[in-house]
C-alpha cells in the first residue's frame with residue numbers, strides 16, 4: 001500500500017500573538033514587522049497592547065485587517081504612553097504584564113495562538129511560551145551593536161567592579177574612553193562612554209535577565225540590516241544559540257502609502273513650498289524630554305542660523321513658539337517617515353532612537369545627533385563614526401550642560417550648507433546607505449531572504 005506523505009496539520013492563517021515593550025519606538029517596530037509579515041504570508045496577528053496604548057494607537061492609520069489590536073489592562077505606571085518615573089515604569093514592564101498576557105492568549109482569544117513574537121526586553125513572554133508549548137520569536141528593535149553590548153554586559157569591568165550594583169560615577173569615568181571592542185569583540189567603533197546612561201538604570205539587572213532567556217527562543221530578529229552592522233551581526237550569530245535574522249529596515253509602507261489627508265498634514269503642504277533639501281527636520285523622540293532651557297537655546301540658535309525647520313515638539317511651549325515665530329514650523333506630531341522622505345528635507349536633528357535612525361537611513365537624510373538615553377549614544381556613534389552620515393552635537397555641550405544658541409546656529413548653518421565640504425560628504429554617504437537599505441529589502445536582498453527563511457522555519461516548527 002502506498003504511504004501517503006503526512007499532510008500538514010497547520011492550516012493557514014497562522015495565528016501569532018505579538019507583544020512589544022510599551023513604548024512608541026518598540027510598538028512601531030513590532031507593528032511594522034507584523035505588517036511586513038502579513039505582506040509575505042498568510043497570518044492572523046493578535047497585536048497585544050495595554051488599554052492605554054490601544055487608545056493612543058486609535059489615532060494612527062489603521063493596520064491591515066489581519067493585524068488586530070487586543071488589550072490587556074493598564075498595569076504600567078505611565079501617562080499617554082510615557083513614564084513619569086523611568087525606574088518604576090521599567091520595573092512594572094518586567095513584573096506586571098506576564099499574567100494578563102498569558103491569560104489573554106490562553107483564555108480570551110478565540111483562536112489558539114500558534115506562535116509568539118515578543119520584544120527581547122520581555123523575557124517573561126519567552127517563559128509563557130515555554131510553559132504553554134508555544135514557540136517564541138524574539139524581536140530586538142534596536143541596533144544589533146546594542147544587543148551585543150547588553151548580551152555581554154558582564155564582560156565590562158565597570159559592572160564587575162561595582163559588584164553587580166549600579167556602579168559609581170568614578171567607576172564609570174575610569175573606563176570612559178576605552179573602545180568597547182577591547183572587552184567585547186565585534187563592537188568597533190563603540191566606546192565605553194556610549195553605555196553611560198545604561199549603567200545608571202536601576203532595574204538593569206532585571207532587564208539583562210532577558211538575554212539568557214534567548215536560549216529558549218525560537219529565533220532572534222533584528223530590525224537592522226546586514227550591511228549596517230555586518231561584523232557585529234556575525235559575532236552575534238556565532239554567540240547566540242538560535243537562528244538570527246536581520247530583516248530591516250521594516251518600513252511602515254502601509255502608513256507610507258496611506259493617502260488620507262488629515263488637517264494635521266498642513267506641514268506636508270508647508271514642506272511642498274520649501275526649496276529642495278533646505279529644511280532641517282527636528283525630533284527628539286516620543287519618550288524623553290530635554291530641559292526647557294535647552295529647548296529655548298535650540299529655538300534661538302535655529303532662528304539665528306536662518307535655516308528653515310520643521311520641529312516636532314510634544315509639549316506646547318509658548319516661549320519656544322514666540323522665539324521661533326515664522327522662522328520654522330512647530331507641530332505636536334507628524335508622519336515622520338513621510339517627512340524624512342520629502343524632497344525639501346536636507347537634514348535631521350535626532351535623539352537617535354533606533355527607529356528614527358533607520359528611517360533616516362532609509363530616506364537618505366544626514367543626521368545631527370543629540371542622544372539622550374539608553375541605546376541612543378550607541379546609535380549616534382554608528383551614525384557619526386561607522387557610517388559617517390552625520391555629526392554629533394554632544395561635544396558642543398557646555399559646562400552648564402547645555403548647547404548654547406551661538407554654537408547651534410553655527411553648526412546648523414554648516415550642516416545644512418549645500419556647498420559645504422563636510423555636508424556634501426554626509427549626503428554622499430547617506431545616499432549610499434539609502435541604496436543599501438533598498439537593496440536589503442528588495443526581492444532577493446539580505447533582509448528579504450532572511451524574512452523568507454524565518455517564515456519557512458516558523459511554519460516548520462508550528463504544532
Ligand code: UDP
Nearest residue numbers: 025285286287312333334336353354355356
Ligand atoms: N514618530 C512619528 N512622528 C513623530 C515622532 C515620532 O511618526 O512626530 C515615530 C518615528 O517615526 C519612529 C518612532 O515614532 O518610528 C519613534 O521611535 P524611535 O525609536 O526613533 O524613538 P523613541 O521615541 O522610541 O525614543
